[in-house]
Amino acid sequence: MRSVLGATIRYEALLVLRHRVVWLSLIPLCALIMLLGGFPRGRDRADEIAAIGDTALLVNFLGSAGVAVVLADRLAAQHRPGLRELFAATPADGRTRSVGLVLGPWLVASVPGALILLVMGLWSAISSGGPAPLAAAVIGLVTIVAPGSLLLTMLANVASLLLPSVVVRVLVVPCWYWATLLTPLVPIPTVTGTVLSPLGGYQAAQWLNVALPQQGGGWLHPAAGAGYAALALALTLVTTALAFLAGHVLLARSRCAEMEFG
Template identity: 40%
Template sequence: MTTTWSAVQGSVRYEARMAARGRVLWLSLLPLTALAVLLALSSPMVTGMADPVGRVGMTLVVVNTFAVAGLGVALAGRLSQHTRPGLTEVLDTTPAGRTTRMAGNLAGALAVALAPIAGVVVLIGIVVSAQAGSVAPVVNSLLGIVIMLVPAALAITTLAGLLGLLMPVVLARVVVVALWLWATQLSPGFVPVPTPTGTVLSPLGGYPAVAWLGARHVWAARGRTGFLSPPAGAGSALLNIALVLLCAVVFFCAARLVLAWRADRHDGQDGAIR
């Protein structure tokens, strides 16, 4: 157990340093984060909220829509970069198992990528608190990071990592953004295909935003009805969070299976050559 934990810590620290040095992370993440901030500060959808806490909730909806999409673009190649010929064999000699390395790989990169987004959310919460003369907005910005930003970030990071193993990374970045918008913004009223938008499967965080952060009710069910689009409340918000985290686990496990299949195929090819 101690060896595994040490391996995870080492992997997280290494991947965090590598992610911080990578240009792709900042080139994809910072522009989309800046766009989210601009919209949060200028959009009537956000600034029109009379309730300061509701303004923070709407800010988090905007941030989850745009800035979190940047996470998927930035981190799509985090798993595939460790499958290069020769590198896999070197990594397999370390004490950490493949699952441990995967977890550390994604956690380290995600921690670095989430820091500026979370910092922006807290900063906006501080500004709104100063304007309202209340600490409630900044407190709720911290709550929103936990209940909205982190589950969404885990879902898109694991999905992007999986896609990066299944297709060229450049294509994976395009696909993950398309899937993100499909799951968070494109309701059946706009596109003639089934979509998670407006259901408890959507990673946007609309249900927690409405239930606990005062966001507009439309951002939960989005006008839909049915058992997947219940009224916003504490129960449906908790269910939304749980299902988004479950999706992240499923994506992670699928990526682990792909890596195992690749390793078995590589071992088989090596055996055939010998």
């Protein structure tokens, strides 16, 4: 099973690696992230760790949306003519195939954003003469950028099983904005700034010295702490797993319907 999963991930990763559309979409977005984030020193010159944290949040906000838009149709691609028979001829079962279809392309598309954060951490580590900024970049990548990006990519793929991929690509950005950075001036309910938000604010506040705009404002806006940072991260990961299971169920039902009627 491990060899089959690894082969599926490698194959799908190579396919995306050769797609020029992916890089034509992501490279300009990464240039924008570098410009807004003050690459390579960051916007917070007084605290190098906080500068890494701010950049991690920026990469998660902009980069995750870009990755999800580019990869929104990976699961839905199984419905294309001829692909169902091709996939059926492989040794991978449905769940393994679904993991590979999303995880392989996601790993490739996530590289530019990850490099921005890691290079910034390396630059700051060399400038300061200590490894703390590079360690902070790794923490930001593991606890903020990767979970948020994978969650949005998974949700976009599940939505593409129910709606046309073009529609999903249009909806991804406003939905992500609603969940991560919607200002209180907009009078609609939002999870922005709460432990439910996938932006990673609580992780950044606890482990990367970033100041939260709201603290102690009720059970959804508790003061930053290790427990709430771990809770916010766990909620993001659990939601990603639930989204994957939902997508797997939808695909399984679709395959059964195709076998029954086709």
